Amino acid sequence: MTGLFIVISAPSGAGKTSIYREFLKIYQEVKFSISHTTRPPRPDEVDGRDYYFVSDEIFRQLIDQGEFIEWEENFGYLYGTSVRIVNAFLKEGRDVLLDIDTRGAKRVKNGMAGGIYVFVLPASSAQLENRLLARGDNPIQIKERLARAAAETAEAAWYDYVIINEHLPLAVDSLCAIYLAEKSRRDRIIR
């Protein structure tokens, strides 16, 4: 049976990355779909683990080669998801987690059947602002991201699941539960 894939999205600073890193430690058999980006790495990010960090030129070549199921520009940087890598995992029966923003997620939903769409919300916009500050974003970035968070949150309306990230361990439990429950869906067990 082909693998299942989970797409996870969130407004910037909702704590999505912390949630799925914990999830991936627990379910080590789930492959993380590593996006390509032209954004420079943050201090805690590793090339080939968090992203493939590539130049603008390479990214444009990959677009031309049809490598991406979706790609978009965020805050001046390009992000793309390799359809080739994801499909190879799914065909092997591996499950895949994809971290994609709402616009990209919508493109994946339109282009690939059977995904599970999870949206992470911060418990409050105050909590979101604190996370962005702690992360070292500057006031202008924070203002922009808060405005965008409000717009993105409206997009949660078409996702399958919503996790409110009030307390990290509980949010991780929810993501694990969603994964495990989807593995127990009748149409994955009986055909």
Add this chain to the structure above:
Amino acid sequence: MTGLFIVISAPSGAGKTSIYREFLKIYQEVKFSISHTTRPPRPDEVDGRDYYFVSDEIFRQLIDQGEFIEWEENFGYLYGTSVRIVNAFLKEGRDVLLDIDTRGAKRVKNGMAGGIYVFVLPASSAQLENRLLARGDNPIQIKERLARAAAETAEAAWYDYVIINEHLPLAVDSLCAIYLAEKSRRDRIIR
């Protein structure tokens, strides 16, 4: 918000009761819908916990009073689910677990919106036979129940989830995951 309800069914001896008893210990806020039955209690069963054990006469009176959302005869005994009790819990926002056989479950599905339907399968029919023996069923009962298990298993096709009870703790995890995931469904979080 009204509570959600989970209907759990299984062929006799699949280990369903052990699974949901553990589940109910973990999620003590979930109410168990106690069925009425005219069957005599098994040694480990307690009146008012596992069933309301009533006489045939009382059961017939309750049918006439419209107490049951579904009722049926199994192996000569009557079983019924009180719609009044279940609805009272749901209106209070309590979640409810119902243990109902496939025929009764189908009636509930036709009569009540929004339930979650979970079917438990034994890992194999050999395992099922062993469980029935361990429970003290006699050879004739076992033969009948095995034949019926095969028929009931075909009913799994319309359930939302299937749990294969190969190892009890994993089966309990699956039921917990299904519950938690359903609580994270977008339409329960965002309206």
